[in-house]
Amino acid sequence: MAGPSDKARFYLEQSATELNALERKKIFTREEISSIAKKRSDFEHIINARGSHPADYMRYIEFEKNVDALCRKRVKRLGVRYKGAGQRTIYFLYNRATRKFSGDLVLWMQYIDFARKDKAYKRLSDIFTSVARLHPTKPDIWILAANYFMDTQADITNARSYMQRGLRFCKNSDVLWLEYAKLETIYVGKIAGRRRILGLDIDRTKKAEVDHDGDEDMIALPEVTAEDVNPSLKQDDGVDEVALQNLASAPVLTGAIPLAVFDSAMKQFQDRPRVAERFFVMFAEFEQLPCMPRILQHVLDYLRQTSPQAAETAICSFHMQLFGRDPTDPEFPHALGDALDLLSFTIQQHPSEAVRISEVAVRRLLSLIRLLVNADPAVQKASRVALRKYVRAMEGGEGTGDRVVSLAASLQQEGKRHDAETLVRSSIKHWAANEELQKLYSALET
Numbered sequence: 001m002a003g004p005s006d007k008a009r010f011y012l013e014q015s016a017t018e019l020n021a022l023e024r025k026k027i028f029t030r031e032e033i034s035s036i037a038k039k040r041s042d043f044e045h046i047i048n049a050r051g052s053h054p055a056d057y058m059r060y061i062e063f064e065k066n067v068d069a070l071c072r073k074r075v076k077r078l079g080v081r082y083k084g085a086g087q088r089t090i091y092f093l094y095n096r097a098t099r100k101f102s103g104d105l106v107l108w109m110q111y112i113d114f115a116r117k118d119k120a121y122k123r124l125s126d127i128f129t130s131v132a133r134l135h136p137t138k139p140d141i142w143i144l145a146a147n148y149f150m151d152t153q154a155d156i157t158n159a160r161s162y163m164q165r166g167l168r169f170c171k172n173s174d175v176l177w178l179e180y181a182k183l184e185t186i187y188v189g190k191i192a193g194r195r196r197i198l199g200l201d202i203d204r205t206k207k208a209e210v211d212h213d214g215d216e217d218m219i220a221l222p223e224v225t226a227e228d229v230n231p232s233l234k235q236d237d238g239v240d241e242v243a244l245q246n247l248a249s250a251p252v253l254t255g256a257i258p259l260a261v262f263d264s265a266m267k268q269f270q271d272r273p274r275v276a277e278r279f280f281v282m283f284a285e286f287e288q289l290p291c292m293p294r295i296l297q298h299v300l301d302y303l304r305q306t307s308p309q310a311a312e313t314a315i316c317s318f319h320m321q322l323f324g325r326d327p328t329d330p331e332f333p334h335a336l337g338d339a340l341d342l343l344s345f346t347i348q349q350h351p352s353e354a355v356r357i358s359e360v361a362v363r364r365l366l367s368l369i370r371l372l373v374n375a376d377p378a379v380q381k382a383s384r385v386a387l388r389k390y391v392r393a394m395e396g397g398e399g400t401g402d403r404v405v406s407l408a409a410s411l412q413q414e415g416k417r418h419d420a421e422t423l424v425r426s427s428i429k430h431w432a433a434n435e436e437l438q439k440l441y442s443a444l445e446t
Helices: 006-024 030-048 054-078 086-100 105-117 121-134 139-151 156-169 174-197 256-268 273-284 292-306 311-322 332-349 351-371 377-394 402-413 417-427 435-445
Strands: none
Touching (some): 006 030, 054 086, 086 121, 105 121, 105 139, 121 139, 121 156, 139 156, 139 174, 156 174, 174 256, 256 273, 273 292, 273 311, 311 332, 311 351, 332 351, 332 377, 351 377, 351 402, 351 417, 377 417, 402 435, 417 435
């Protein structure tokens, strides 16, 4: 077996000094120090031998994580002052591993996850730069990087840049287009939220007064078009209170940027109404945004113009008929009836889509039932009857209850526990023989 490389030997020599300090401060015993040193030597021989694998590095890294965790625990218990090199050791190993196995995405993802938990922001930026350069055609990399900068750093400039650069390499990834539109929609929500907190959410139907002589305190937003996916834009996306007062009719609040992403995506995915439907469903999750009715209507108008007979167009029309409606409104029962009639007609027109359309109805009815607590009892009863009807249709008639189980699991993963419970309780009598459904029901009852 080949011996350790010069770099590995140097590391082992350096670690000996660290281990001596740990023994001197009585954090580890002499026997434990010897065991750690031997284990490190063994790992170094393994990873430097021919035929080593990423898993060898991961076992080594996991060992060092355990040593570091134990060291921290004992330092805290003993009350001694000691800043070990555990984290530096782990980063050192990750660097070696990703250099040797640069094509292993799992390894990179674990490296990113470790740095995120360690809040190593500067290092994370360097990691994302490296992995994106090595794997430019992997949409998940660009999405992960963009979401990191948005969620952790509140840095829309960097987040937007990663999304736009990713689209240069992955222009056929509908997931990347969707995530980019979602990122921009989240940003709209953040700006609107800050305006609301500061009491600046004025009437958006009135144009803000503009100083045509220029105002250095105002944010210079670009004119947004469907081609506004240019990462070279350098404007400052930071938001201050003075600038917020001038944003009432700016593109960032009217939803122009998410719509620009949608329009660009539709040029890329022509004649694919399913992609447009996915945009619609994603946008509809942001129902509290004032600009959302305009965004949804834009998507629906696109579908009606390009695919008027498609099932996806009918599904989006169904959602639009119920979007933003108060279940306690006297007009709600009529609107719900019309919407469900539309789905029934669509199933007749597209029998091959019956299961998918029925699941759409089930999901919407579950969310409505949750809101119908104070509604007319007759409306509550009608909604539950409709739910049972579409659950059976979702199962393709009698079915086995497996699709119910699958949908309930998906709802739980999405954080919609109440909807999952309602679905299981409304289905258990009809598919009592389904063992998985019985397990879900028993879990709810305990």
